[in-house]
Amino acid sequence: MFILSLTYIKSPDEADVHMEPHMTWVKEGYAKGWFLASGRKVPRTGGVILAIGDRAAIEAHVAADPFTLHGVAEYDISELAVTTTVEGLEILKR
Numbered sequence: 001m002f003i004l005s006l007t008y009i010k011s012p013d014e015a016d017v018h019m020e021p022h023m024t025w026v027k028e029g030y031a032k033g034w035f036l037a038s039g040r041k042v043p044r045t046g047g048v049i050l051a052i053g054d055r056a057a058i059e060a061h062v063a064a065d066p067f068t069l070h071g072v073a074e075y076d077i078s079e080l081a082v083t084t085t086v087e088g089l090e091i092l093k094r
């Protein structure tokens with residue numbers, strides 16, 4: 001599993017300018033079966049996406065995020081080897 005932690009390097013107002021295409025990009029990640037959960041950080045300094053799949057493919061997808069392309073946010077991608085989950089979240093062990 002991967003934790004995609006994005007941090008705004010521009011203002012939230014600048015992020016809002018690119019939010020609609022960013023959300024289209026997020027939906028593509030869900031449609032490809034990579035994204036499992038996503039949301040904003042509190043306070044609003046960026047966001048987090050939980051993902052599964054091939055690291056190279058996910059990194060390429062991150063590079064195509066409008067937030068990345070327009071210099072709105074930077075991503076930190078951490079891989080987590082999930083060994084234990086509650087019932088129903090076994091997909092995280094991929």
